[in-house]
Amino acid sequence: MSAPLLELTNVSRHFGGVRAVQNVSARIEAGEIVGLIGPNGAGKTTLVNVITGAHRATGGEIHFMGERVTNQKPYQAARRGLSRTFQIVQPFPSMTVRENVAAGALFAGKAISRRAAMDAAEAHLNFVGLGKLVDAPASTLTLPNRKRLELAKSLAMRPRMLLLDEVNAGLNLSEIDEALRLIREIAAQGVTIIIIEHLMKVVLGLSQRILVLHHGELTAEGAPEDILEDERVIEAYLGDRFAKRRQGAQS
């Protein structure tokens, strides 16, 4: 069996006494779409931060494409093809939309010049549906458009793996459908995707496999339909009383 694209071995991250991520081990194969779910405060974003180098790991090892990348710097992750979107969007406010995306193409996407980066940016912006706003300052965009911009920036980095941290939060239903279509198209281009999401409809519809985090630990892992039936998952989301009641009803 070949090495996975991303391999986490006993990864931990503690903030003082708080064990935000505790002994997480997982393998993500190239081409997968993996959902990462868990209640608020379960450590999902912290895990993404550790993978992309925004936080140092307190313990454990991370391998990406067979290379040990534990405690890499964020810019190194970006250049290796590990790109992420932020839960809270992070544009360069007074640059134009095109310049925002060109930055990704130039510094991580291996564009050879600023001109080439600008051209690449335009293509990615057309792809996410911002083609008409290329010259607008990023600060003038609406929230759905900022999310699209965030996605275009990540794509311009030519990632092998894309970590989507709540790209759909704050969007309405038709905007979510549009975002799902984009994510599927990106996956079809061969980009491996880890998606963090609160909306079950999105996660279940997209993911081939789901990882469940609870209190910083990986409590369950499996296909979407199995995860919904998993006792530990129900307990994590709805509390143990509900889980027991449900068990009693079944037997």
Place this chain on the structure above:
Amino acid sequence: MSAFIGGKNLGLTIVLGVVAVLIALPFIGDNYLVRLATFLCLFSALALGWNFIGGYAGYPSFATAAFYGLGAYVGALLQNAGTPMPLAWLGAGLGCAIFAAALGPTLLRLKGHYFAVGSIAIVEIMRLLASIFADFTGGGMGLNVPILRGGPDFAGMVFLYAMLAVAAAAFLTTLAVDRGRLGFGLRCIQQNEDAANMLGVDVNAYKTAAFVLSAIFCGLAGAIYASWVAYIDPTDVFSILLTLKVPVMVLLGGAGGAYGPLVGVVAFMAMEELIWSNFLELHHGVLGVIIVILVFFLPGGLLKLRWPQILGRFRAGGDAKSEAKAAAE
């Protein structure tokens, strides 16, 4: 980019015109004008130097005088040790580059106000070091530098051309940075450092590069200044006033472009000449007032004002008046 008033070529044409006048000045102007022009070039070099770290990267550096003073002392000491003057200047630039490269990675971890305070502390520390190591630097007694032979007119010309060369090099470097990868990366850092890092910008390397560029031009200017005035002491070259004046000049014109710092230097010096000659006592007070006005009314500097609209309004006002007059008649 947005810093141009009337297209790219207008700014460049004006700069080239001013350079031509400065080159001709020793032949057509008196010593007072040559001296003023040398100061103009000196402050242009410092302002353009500050602009790399303060304008492009958005780190409010008050370390200008630290580099300026270090350059002055390194240049002076090298010259006193027998190094030919131009080589001493280059040595000073190199010394400042090494100093900034060593200091940058630590100092540039600080952000915002903390960085400002940290950078101003460097000036004070350097001034104290220059005072304490009196055997080496002359301490509070100051340091004499060999006077250039050939008479005041010849010396005036040499130092004007030397300062002009440094300012021109700073300007050309700014144009290259502005159009290249470094300038783009620095602008990303200025807008959102964390996001820049996530996008693949090696933020520490980029910030340090901006700091080093800033140090080189300030150090060269300081070394030439030391040779020009032939005497330096710690309070003269590690001057807090200088370290404040340079950012004020850049902010007055507009930070983060090639032309803003130059506009700021010219506007500030013109104002300074007027104020010096009219209210000698209030000189420092006026600097304070300018800072306040900048903060409240001109956050983007003079170049960011919408000049076409402002001029257009004056013109429209004039037309309306003359039309009203014509109608009344």
